[in-house]
Amino acid sequence: MGISLRPEHLKRYRDLARLMMRYGRSDLVRSAGLEGALEEGAEPAEGQPAEAEQLTADLEQMGPTFIKLGQLLSTRPDIIPRAYADALTRLQDRVEPFDGEEAERMVSEELGVRVSKAFDEFDRTPIAAASLGQVHRAVLRGGRTVAVKVQRPGIREQIVKDLDALGEVVDFMDRHTKQGRKYEPARVLEEFRRTLLSELDYAREARNMATLDANLAEYQRIIVPRPVEDYSTGRVLTMEYVRGRKITSLSPLARMEVDGRALAEELFSAYLKQILVDGFFHGDPHPGNVFLTDDGRLALLDVGMVGTLTPDLQQHLLRMVLAISDGRGEEAAEATIGAGEERVHFDEARFTADVKALVSEFAAASNAQDIQVGRVMLEVTRSAAENGIRLPVEMSMLGRALLALDQVGRTLDPEFDPNAAIRRNASDLMRRQMLKNASPGRMFANLLEMNELVQKLPGRINRALEAVTEDGLEVRVRVVEDAWLLDGMQKMSNRISMGIVLAALIIGAAMMMRISTPFTLFGYPGVAMIFFLLAAALGLMLVLDILLHDIRHRDAGDR
Numbered sequence: 179m180g181i182s183l184r185p186e187h188l189k190r191y192r193d194l195a196r197l198m199m200r201y202g203r204s205d206l207v208r209s210a211g212l213e214g215a216l217e218e219g220a221e222p223a224e225g226q227p228a229e230a231e232q233l234t235a236d237l238e239q240m241g242p243t244f245i246k247l248g249q250l251l252s253t254r255p256d257i258i259p260r261a262y263a264d265a266l267t268r269l270q271d272r273v274e275p276f277d278g279e280e281a282e283r284m285v286s287e288e289l290g291v292r293v294s295k296a297f298d299e300f301d302r303t304p305i306a307a308a309s310l311g312q313v314h315r316a317v318l319r320g321g322r323t324v325a326v327k328v329q330r331p332g333i334r335e336q337i338v339k340d341l342d343a344l345g346e347v348v349d350f351m352d353r354h355t356k357q358g359r360k361y362e363p364a365r366v367l368e369e370f371r372r373t374l375l376s377e378l379d380y381a382r383e384a385r386n387m388a389t390l391d392a393n394l395a396e397y398q399r400i401i402v403p404r405p406v407e408d409y410s411t412g413r414v415l416t417m418e419y420v421r422g423r424k425i426t427s428l429s430p431l432a433r434m435e436v437d438g439r440a441l442a443e444e445l446f447s448a449y450l451k452q453i454l455v456d457g458f459f460h461g462d463p464h465p466g467n468v469f470l471t472d473d474g475r476l477a478l479l480d481v482g483m484v485g486t487l488t489p490d491l492q493q494h495l496l497r498m499v500l501a502i503s504d505g506r507g508e509e510a511a512e513a514t515i516g517a518g519e520e521r522v523h524f525d526e527a528r529f530t531a532d533v534k535a536l537v538s539e540f541a542a543a544s545n546a547q548d549i550q551v552g553r554v555m556l557e558v559t560r561s562a563a564e565n566g567i568r569l570p571v572e573m574s575m576l577g578r579a580l581l582a583l584d585q586v587g588r589t590l591d592p593e594f595d596p597n598a599a600i601r602r603n604a605s606d607l608m609r610r611q612m613l614k615n616a617s618p619g620r621m622f623a624n625l626l627e628m629n630e631l632v633q634k635l636p637g638r639i640n641r642a643l644e645a646v647t648e649d650g651l652e653v654r655v656r657v658v659e660d661a662w663l664l665d666g667m668q669k670m671s672n673r674i675s676m677g678i679v680l681a682a683l684i685i686g687a688a689m690m691m692r693i694s695t696p697f698t699l700f701g702y703p704g705v706a707m708i709f710f711l712l713a714a715a716l717g718l719m720l721v722l723d724i725l726l727h728d729i730r731h732r733d734a735g736d737r
Contacts, residue, residue, distance in 0.1 A: 190343035193240050230265035237269065242309035242333060243340035243374070245269060249462075250370050252578065257366065257563070263556070267581070275312050278302025281328045288414040296409065300326070309333075310377060310482075315419065324406060325420070327380065329413040334378050341371050362568075369571045377482035380415035386481040387417065393456045399444045399475050420479070422471035425589050436474050438590035445476055445590075446599045449583055453576060454496050455610045457487040461575045464582040465589055485575045491517055495576070496607060502554055503600040505541030507534030514558055517569060524566035532561040540597075551596045552581025676720055683713040 237248040251258055252266035282293045282300060293300050299317040306313045311329040318324055344367060352364040376382055384405035391402040401420075409416035423432075445468075452459035461483035469477040487495065494517035501510035511533035515526070540554050555577035562569050580596075587594040687709035697704035 190340055194343070194347055230259075230262045233262055234265050234269050237266075241336070241340070242273070242330075243337050243344075245309045246374050246377075247344075247370060250366075250373070257363075260560075267578075273307060273309050275304045275307035276330055278304070278314070280331055281312065281314060284328055284331060285326060285414050288411040289409060311380075316416075318406070318409070323419040324409070324416050325403070325418070326409075327415040327417070329378065329380065337374060337378070341367075341374075373483060379412055380410060380482075381412045383482045384410045384415055384417075386484050389458060390452075390460060390478070390481055390484075393452065393458065394448055397444055397448045399441055400448050401471065401475055401477050402481065403477065403479065420469055420471060420477045422469040422477060424466055425468050425470050425476075425586065426465040428470060428589075433590075436470065436590075439594065441470075441476055442587040442590040442594045443599060446583065446587055446594075446596060447603050449579070450499075450600070450603050450607055451610070453487065454492055454499070454607050457489065457492055459485050459487075459576070459579060461485045461579055462582070463579055463586060465586050468586050483575075485572045485579070487572055487576075491570060491572065492611070496611065498558075499551075499600060500604055502537050502540060502551070503597050503604070505537055507537035510537050510558070514562060514569070515567060517573070518562060518567040519569075521566040521568055526565075529561055529565035529567065532565070533558055536561070550581060550584045551600070552577050552579070552584050555580055673720065673724070676716065680713050680717050680720070683709050683716075687713065 234248065237244040248266045248269045252263050252269065258266075279302065281304070282302065285296070285300070286293050289296055296319070297316045298319055298321070299315075301315045304312040304314050305325070309330075310333055311327050314326045314328065316324050316326045345364075348363045348367045352362065384407060387402055387405050391404055394400050394402060403418040403420055406416040406418075449459065449463070460478055460481055462480060463478065467478065467480045469479060471477050494513045497513035498510050498517070501507070501513060508530060511530040514533065515529070536554055536557050555573070559569055559574055559577055584596055587596060687706045690703060690706035690709070693703060693706075695703045695705065699707040
């Protein structure tokens with residue numbers, strides 16, 4: 179049974195059908211009933227799937243929702259082939275700006291006042307435009323220069339419709355395809371929906387900026403623009419104006435004027451702190467979102483996408499990062515397994531072997547250009563999915579963030595070695611985590627747990643002692659090879675029984691030796707001698723059986 183085509187989603191059905199046909203999945207188009215959405219004669223002939231670079235162009239043409247979807251898929255090499263994931267990392271989130279007058283109208287509507295009342299100046303020509311919104315330069319009353327981020331009109335409604343159409347296709351794949359059951363695309367879409375709708379909430383982004391700015395206050399070379407809360411809403415975000423340039427636009431001469439090595443080192447250290455200590459990190463630090471300010475510092479922009487990590491996940495990540503850095507593949511695999519959820523088809527041996535191979539390749543890289551922590555993280559995520567481990571979605575976001583961070587670090591300093599940076603920061607990271615765990619709040623929680631234990635311990639001990647005295651104590655033993663154990667116990671009891679019978683025969687024969695009878699054998703009472711001979715024969719048979727049986731099992735065990 180295919181998808182019931184809804185008229186309001188017809189254009190998106192057509193786009194999705196064309197996309198699947200182009201990339202070799204005409205079977206999904208037919209089984210889902212999407213061929214009805216194709217225009218007559220539009221179905222292409224079967225052939226080789228289009229090149230990875232073409233996928234990037236196709237998604238850009240399909241609009242903002244699919245640009246963002248491509249960016250998410252670039253972090254999921256467990257779902258799409260690595261060549262396509264690499265191509266999607268270069269997906270550009272640049273579209274034509276919308277009219278400046280429309281931007282003014284939206285700002286006025288959101289702030290509740292005319293633009294001329296709120297700002298001394300408002301430049302209608304945007305300084306940057308992306309799929310979800312665009313940024314205008316403005317000057318507040320009093321002369322403070324700010325950047326005003328304005329959401330595209332109608333973008334939320336368009337994205338919700340696109341997500342609904344995608345949801346119908348994904349639900350069908352989840353139920354009716356082998357790949358759907360293995361990779362759970364409905365779960366991926368739900369993650370995408372949550373992330374994208376969060377990016378559309380500019381009030382949330384303002385809170386993210388304030389949190390990140392506070393967390394990174396100790397780093398003198400890194401700044402995060404502060405939001406202007408009184409001039410910010412869910413669709414308009416006013417923030418400090420950063421004077422500078424994207425690091426990707428720096429010329430070789432301009433790079434010589436800054437201390438690239440110190441900037442790269444501090445940026446990497448700041449990200450390790452975000453991930454492994456704060457548990458709150460900037461999820462999209464690609465080179466376009468990192469500015470070199472006029473005073474030689476780094477500014478982190480576009481904080482709509484952030485990741486949050488639980489304390490338990492942070493512990494596993496710290497173990498994993500340190501194990502990868504030291505080339506200990508087995509420990510890295512153990513930490514990954516601890517961070518995830520094992521599924522029915524989990525193959526621990528194969529996963530451990532994959533991670534050991536990845537870490538060995540990483541450790542063997544002698545050139546700093548070949549060391550990519552983010553790439554190793556993404557490959558571990560891919561192997562986990564293939565071998566039956568469901569990892570938290572934050573792991574994929576983290577892999578992408580680290581991969582982008584590698585690129586930023588090398589742009590600032592071509593010789594930057596992230597592996598060495600991890601080792602330099604390892605002791606400080608562990609100390610910070612220990613101090614965080616020893617915080618008053620955590621200690622108070624531990625005291626509450628201890629108080630509960632002390633209160634309940636006497637009653638539990640009393641019940642255990644009563645069970646012992648009243649013969650009510652039960653000990654449960656789990657035995658995997660129960661048939662083998664029962665067979666062994668039966669053979670052992672048979673040998674004991676035969677030994678007892680032999681002992682009885684010998685004792686009885688010895689006692690009968692004192693009784694004189696007409697029937698004799700070898701000059702001794704005949705009945706007593708028969709018992710002795712029978713006991714000797716049975717004893718010999720028992721000894722031979724023991725020797726032959728034990729030798730046979732010992733040889734089998736050696737093999």
